[in-house]
Amino acid sequence: MPELHEKAPAGAPLTVKDLNTENPRWCVGCGDFGVLMGFKRFLVEEQIPPHETVNVSGIGCSGRVPFYVNTYGVHAIHGRPITIAMGVALARPDLKLFIHAGDGDALSIGGNHLVHGIHKNFNCVFILYDNQLYALTKSQSSPTTRKGHPTNTQPQGTALDPIAPIRFALGIGASFVAATADWLPDHMVNTLKVAYAHKGFSFVHVLQRCPHFDPENFDNKTSAWFSFLTHEKGIPADKRLADKTEIVTHDPTDHEEAFRLANSQRAYFGLFYRNPDKPCYDAMIRQRIVNAKPMSRAGILDSYKI
């Protein structure tokens, strides 16, 4: 079997080069490149061992992310990466778990799983790649497509107002909710670091450009349309843009204020909410094993004896 990737010598620090695999097959200018680079930088800065890392994805452009990071990975079926990740979390709490899902994957076909992933609060970083349409299937409306935007399934313009992912996550009771964008590399890396440090289901909303099917969306040349949320315990504003846009100090323990921000028409990047005390289902279930009186398998039929 040919060696695909050069391995870093044992003990050497992890570099971005160690994480590279093949060249991504995304369109030129795709926002996924930014997220991928930010994610690799985060892994390197945190020196997370690649062999202990599992990336789980669904289907769609962002579903290919695991292929492009030299860790363990599961490219699952459409809408279901959370279900696979749940199994990894229950079976192997030692692994570092990241879920990569698009807006169609997470909020449409897999919406039920997102509700329950958030509710179970199992330990992982969940990255929602929100380009606000279906791209790999060639431009159909998604739950986050803006109203009026024409797509191949709704050429007269998308009929409904979009689901607001941040509001959705807060409403379900997420223990960690943050937002960033593909064109804010430093902010993205810092967001992922804070998400990774949180124990529980860390919901990270990433605005992601799709220059092929929706080039006007997300003006990454200007910054007046969004604000950064900062706090001493939050995520610092992106260095390059910090002096070009509004910076709002927001206490990430303030759930009510987080909701108010999520309800506004303005875009905010940063940490909306964090509750480190919400119990994690995976840890609770595993604790049942610890609490149970160990039983020899030899005796499993004893209670059925006649």
Place this chain on the structure above:
Amino acid sequence: MEKKTVNNVRVGRFELLMDAGFGAQKAGDILIRAFARMGKYVFIEPMIPAEISPPARTRPALSGVIIRVAEFDLENIGNNTDVILASHEVVLDRRLDDEEHNPNCRVLLDMGDKALPTSGYDRVMKRVKDSGLSIYPFEIVPEAQTIIRSLAGKARNMYYLGMLGCIYNAPEEFVINEIKLTFGTKLREDVFKKNIDLFHYGYQDARDNVPFAYEVQNASGKNGHEKILIDGNSALGMGVVDAGIKLVSGYPITPASSILHTLAKVFPSSGGILHQAEDEISAIGTAIGAYYSGVPALTCTSGPGLSLKQEFIGYATAAEIPIIIIDVQRSGPSTGMPTKTEQSDLLPVIYGSHGDNAKIVLGVYDIVDCFYAPQLARYLAEKLRLPVFIMSDFQTANSYKVIDKPRIFEMKDSNDIDDFVLDHFGLQRLPEPIEMVRTEQAVPGTPGKMRRITGLNTDQTGTVNYFSKASQRSHAVRNEKVHCVQRALKKPELFGGREEGDVLIVGWGSAKGAVEEAVSYCQNQGLAVGGMCLRFVNPLPLMLKEIFSRFKKVVTVELAYGDPYKHPPLAMILRAETLADVQAIISRVTGRPITPRSIETKVKELFHAGIA
């Protein structure tokens, strides 16, 4: 009372019919435990309504137990009932529709509340008499009625338990001991005493007033093996523990849920995780995620859940992740009859999902198979990295019987599988190594072997590859995994040792007990009838065509729909695989198990019609 007739029999069958929620199954459970402890073989089939508490005195309210008791080991619930005890005429009327009573069946009917109009009782009693059966109307003695009233109408099941215990000659102390084990710590002392009193009144009533009794020898102790009394789903659950499976992920669905209930109590003690998922799809996804991470995992479901899991089943095949799926079949399609038995998931299991299908499908014969099947499934799933199905059904899941205590293996690794288990299922040890689509199959956490798995087509290195040769190879490799199981399958047992003849009866899974008994009836009458029952239905044993060629006629018996224009699933598959003109003689969907007598009748019809 006329003089009591005592019938000495080798095997008997009786049933208790009541309204749902009044404890018919509890009474039956107590009685068979007493029988089992006395040394009789028992087989009990509960009749469970689809609703929790349907209105009393209506036909849907029928809830009961069928109990078969014998001095020899029982493989099925048998044919017909000798004694029916019904708490009122409506449930009796409903049950008579099933036509499972003996021509000389004795019917004990509680005449119940005198305030009710007698016309209903009169009509049903007439029906009983017109059918040629004997009717024995009775009334619960006034002292017992007072107790029942003081318990808000409950606990009449204890009275019936007393009657049946007496009729089947179970010493009172045996039954009382079981009542104590069942209720001793759960009921207040005075309530418990009332239950015991009701039992005594019922026992006395039958002793003084019921003019017949049955005597079955106590013989189960004779083979010297330790005995257990267990139902199919509990046996599966305990088998899962013994197989070293560490994560079971499911979603509530009748009749698979009780596997989850059983495991919820014991699994953490053996280091297992019982996970209730948000839906059927998530349940299999989580099991796949665990197995991918190196932890043996399983999901259990029934027909509608199977439909929802199909995409993930195809994914597991393509991604080469081991997965075990238990399908406890029920009557379909859709919600169908969730508390009735059927074997109609065969085609969706073998050919379901999408694209080409490579998987292993194993039908369990009985409760013993339920215990050993998880080990075999784990061995196959891990060796082949394919989905492996264990096919049970409502009947197997919910029946209890006395069995020799199975061997416990405490499996740690799939290489550990004991020859005993392989022999039990008629499989030779698989050759090694078995080629995979991807050469590297390392588990997360292994340094230097990082890999990404996918449902996309790949080459040997695991790199996504959409090109013609890689796709053709992937399909061939996956199918070769199934073929190597096919080559390892031993010849199925031919019942009675008959290798050739006029008629060969073929069933699969839980049909085994009925097919084997029917074959013995036919052979005892000198008919050249053979029989077999398949455990592996995908792949099928290679030598079937050759075996079929030695019989003039090959017929199937299966609990799935068929008619003259439509072959039921097993017949369809056997025809396709062997080109033999296989016809179904039983392909019914009444929700009732196949009986040996019904097979015998159909086989004899073939002879009379000159077909065989």
